[in-house]
Amino acid sequence: MIKNALTNLALAAGSCALLYASIEFAFFPMLLPYVPLKLQPFLNTGIDVAAQSSKSSLVPRDYIAIVGDSYAKGAGDWFMDANPDRNEPCTSAHVIKDRTGVDTITYGWGGLGSLDGIAARPYCVREAFNKVWRPGLARLAEPKIILVYFYEGNDLSNNIDKIREAYTGGGYDMGRIRDEAYFTGFIKEGIMVKDQFDMCRRALDPKLTDQLIFTSFLKMIIRKNVQAPKVAMEKKSRPASTSINQAISGGRTLTLPANLQSPDMELGEEEIGLAVYGFERSLAFMMEYMKSARTVVVYVPSPLSSYNLVSRQVSIQKYGGSGGNVYDTESVTARSDMIVNLIGQAAARQGAGFVDTRGRIRAASDKEVIHGPRDWKHFNKKGYEALVDSFMPEVSKFLETGGKKAN
Numbered sequence: 001m002i003k004n005a006l007t008n009l010a011l012a013a014g015s016c017a018l019l020y021a022s023i024e025f026a027f028f029p030m031l032l033p034y035v036p037l038k039l040q041p042f043l044n045t046g047i048d049v050a051a052q053s054s055k056s057s058l059v060p061r062d063y064i065a066i067v068g069d070s071y072a073k074g075a076g077d078w079f080m081d082a083n084p085d086r087n088e089p090c091t092s093a094h095v096i097k098d099r100t101g102v103d104t105i106t107y108g109w110g111g112l113g114s115l116d117g118i119a120a121r122p123y124c125v126r127e128a129f130n131k132v133w134r135p136g137l138a139r140l141a142e143p144k145i146i147l148v149y150f151y152e153g154n155d156l157s158n159n160i161d162k163i164r165e166a167y168t169g170g171g172y173d174m175g176r177i178r179d180e181a182y183f184t185g186f187i188k189e190g191i192m193v194k195d196q197f198d199m200c201r202r203a204l205d206p207k208l209t210d211q212l213i214f215t216s217f218l219k220m221i222i223r224k225n226v227q228a229p230k231v232a233m234e235k236k237s238r239p240a241s242t243s244i245n246q247a248i249s250g251g252r253t254l255t256l257p258a259n260l261q262s263p264d265m266e267l268g269e270e271e272i273g274l275a276v277y278g279f280e281r282s283l284a285f286m287m288e289y290m291k292s293a294r295t296v297v298v299y300v301p302s303p304l305s306s307y308n309l310v311s312r313q314v315s316i317q318k319y320g321g322s323g324g325n326v327y328d329t330e331s332v333t334a335r336s337d338m339i340v341n342l343i344g345q346a347a348a349r350q351g352a353g354f355v356d357t358r359g360r361i362r363a364a365s366d367k368e369v370i371h372g373p374r375d376w377k378h379f380n381k382k383g384y385e386a387l388v389d390s391f392m393p394e395v396s397k398f399l400e401t402g403g404k405k406a407n
Contacts, residue, residue, distance in 0.1 A: 028214040029134045038084035042220035046128025046202055047213050052105050054093035059138040060103035066093055068149030069117050071300050072108025076378030095388040113158025114282035119187045120196050123289050127203035146295045150343050153261035153302035156275035157319035166195040183281050245314050247307035250368050257376050261302045262316035263336040265327050280346035294398050296353035298391050305336045307365045360390035
C-alpha cells in the first residue's frame with residue numbers, strides 16, 4: 001500500500017513537473033502578447049519585447065524600432081488612462097503601426113539619457129532577448145528603421161549627469177573624453193558593465209536560470225505587489241502666476257503649469273557641447289551595432305517649446321547647471337534653435353536622417369492642448385499622434401524604397 005502511494009505521488013509529481021515545463025517552454029512564450037500592462041514590468045529585460053502589442057507577430061520582422069527615454073516608452077496621460085488589465089494601444093509605437101501597418105517596438109525606458117538609452121539599452125535588450133531559447137521563439141533581427149527620439153527637455157542634462165557620475169566618478173580621463181575610441185570603451189565598461197549592469201546583465205553575463213522566463217515572472221509577481229502602470233512623476237507642478245507660462249491654444253490664452261521642462265535652459269554652452277558629444281557617440285555606437293538599419297533622429301520638443309508662448313517670462317524645471325528657473329520667453333526659442341541645430345549636425349555626421357518636429361507639434365498645440373492634463377512632462381494621445389505625423393513622411397519615403405538602406 002505504501003508502495004502504491006509512493007508510486008501515485010511520483011506520478012503526480014511527474015505530471016506537475018511536465019505541466020510546469022510545458023507552460024515554461026511551450027505555452028508561456030505564446031501568451032506573452034496577452035500579458036496585461038500591469039504585469040509587464042515583471043517580465044525579464046529583453047523578453048518583455050515580445051509582450052508589446054504594437055506588432056502582429058510574437059517576434060517582429062522587418063520592424064520599426066523606437067529608441068530613447070520615457071517619450072520612446074510612451075509615458076503620459078494616454079498610458080495612464082489605459083486599462084491596466086489589458087494590453088491595449090497607448091504609445092507612439094501603436095500610432096506608427098496603425099499608420100504604416102509595420103510592426104513597431106520600443107527599446108525606450110523612462111529616465112534614460114543618450115548613453116544608457118541610445119547606446120546601452122537597445123544593445124542589451126536585443127542581446128538578452130536573443131539569448132533566450134524556445135522552440136517557437138525566433139531571433140530578434142535588426143530593425144529596418146530606427147527612430148531615435150531625442151528629447152529636448154532633459155536628454156542633455158541626463159548626459160551631463162552621466163558623464164559626471166560614470167565618467168569622472170568612474171576614474172576615466174577627462175583629458176581623453178574627445179578620444180572616440182576611448183569614449184566607446186567607456187560606454188562598454190563604464191555604462192553597460194558598471195552603471196547599467198542590472199539592465200544589461202542578461203546580455204553580458206547570461207545564466208542558465210535566465211531561460212526560465214515564466215519562473216522568473218512568477219517570482220517577480222510574488223515578490224512585489226501588482227499595481228497598475230504608473231508614470232514616475234514628481235510633485236505636481238503648482239499653477240504658474242498669471243504673468244508667466246502663458247500660451248495660446250485652442251484660440252484662447254492658457255496659463256500652463258509652472259516649472260515646465262524646457263530646452264535645458266540652465267545648462268551653459270560648454271555643458272551643452274559636451275552633452276551633444278555624448279549624444280553623438282551614443283548614436284554612433286548604436287548605429288555600429290545595428291548596421292543594416294536606417295536611422296532617423298526625431299527631435300522631440302520640451303513642453304515650453306511646444307506652444308505659442310505669449311508671456312514675457314517662463315519658469316522651468318531645473319535638472320542641474322548654474323542657471324536659474326525663470327527666463328525671458330525669447331530665450332527659450334533661441335536655446336531650442338541652438339540645440340536643434342547641434343543635434344541635426346551630429347545626426348548628419350553619423351549618416352542618420354533628422355526630423356525637426358517642432359513645427360508640426362506647435363501647429364497641433366495651436367488647436368488643442370497636447371500634454372497632460374495630469375502629466376505635463378509628456379504628450380497625451382493627441383500629442384503622440386502629432387509627433388508621429390511629423391516624421392511619417394520620412395518613414396513612408398523609406399518604406400516605399402523597399403526598406404533598403406542607401407550606401
